[in-house]
Amino acid sequence: MKKLLLLVSYTLFLFTAVAQTNHPPMEDVVNAIKNNRIEDLSKYFDNIVPVTINNNQTIYSRNQAEIVLKDFFDRNIPKDFLIMDNGSPNASSKFIIGSILTPSGTKYNVYILMKLKDTNFYLQEIRLNKE
Numbered sequence: 001m002k003k004l005l006l007l008v009s010y011t012l013f014l015f016t017a018v019a020q021t022n023h024p025p026m027e028d029v030v031n032a033i034k035n036n037r038i039e040d041l042s043k044y045f046d047n048i049v050p051v052t053i054n055n056n057q058t059i060y061s062r063n064q065a066e067i068v069l070k071d072f073f074d075r076n077i078p079k080d081f082l083i084m085d086n087g088s089p090n091a092s093s094k095f096i097i098g099s100i101l102t103p104s105g106t107k108y109n110v111y112i113l114m115k116l117k118d119t120n121f122y123l124q125e126i127r128l129n130k131e
Contacts (some may be wrong), residue, residue: 006028007116008121010130013130020079021089022087022092024092025044025114025121026114028040028043028044029041029044029096029112029114029123030081030083030098031075031101032098033078033079033081033110034078034080034089035078036073036077036078037075038066038069038070038073039125040045040068040072041066041069042065042066042069044089044114044122044123044130045055045065045066045122045123046060046062046115046117046122046123046124047061047062048060048061048066048122049062049123049125049126049128050125050126051065051068051095051125051126051127051128052125052126052127052129053072053128053129054128054129055128055129057127058113064076064107067085069105069126071106072128076100076102076108077102077103078100078101079100079101080100080101081098081101082098082099082100083096083098083099084097084099084100085098091113091116092115092116093113093114093115093116093124094113094114094115094121094126095109095111095112095113095114096110096112097109098110098112099131100128106131107131108128108129108131109127109128109129109130109131110126110127110128111124111125111126111127112125112126112127113125
């Protein structure tokens with residue numbers, strides 16, 4: 001009986017671990033942006049992060065991307081983040097398309113791409129373009 005209980009516990013543990021590593025942290029990313037917590041968003045940055053702001057793309061290191069996005073969101077505090085589409089073109093990538101509304105009424109279209117690397121999803125690209 002003890003062996004059966006141990007086997008069931010171990011199986012549940014493995015199932016939970018696999019589910020967590022294969023599930024992209026999209027909800028965490030959306031919540032980080034909604035709550036203007038770029039330090040939480042930066043946990044998902046890859047080593048380099050292409051950031052596009054108003055159709056100007058620059059490739060940044062993790063630390064640089066955090067500074068640039070913190071500056072952007074400090075100037076454009078999200079009042080609301082509406083997700084218009086999200087999906088998975090394949091098992092190793094996920095995307096979100098949405099719209100951010102600022103208190104001044106300015107809207108930004110948002111595109112976020114995350115890709116699987118090793119066993120975790122990392123933010124590979126973020127685009128923020130004024131509507």
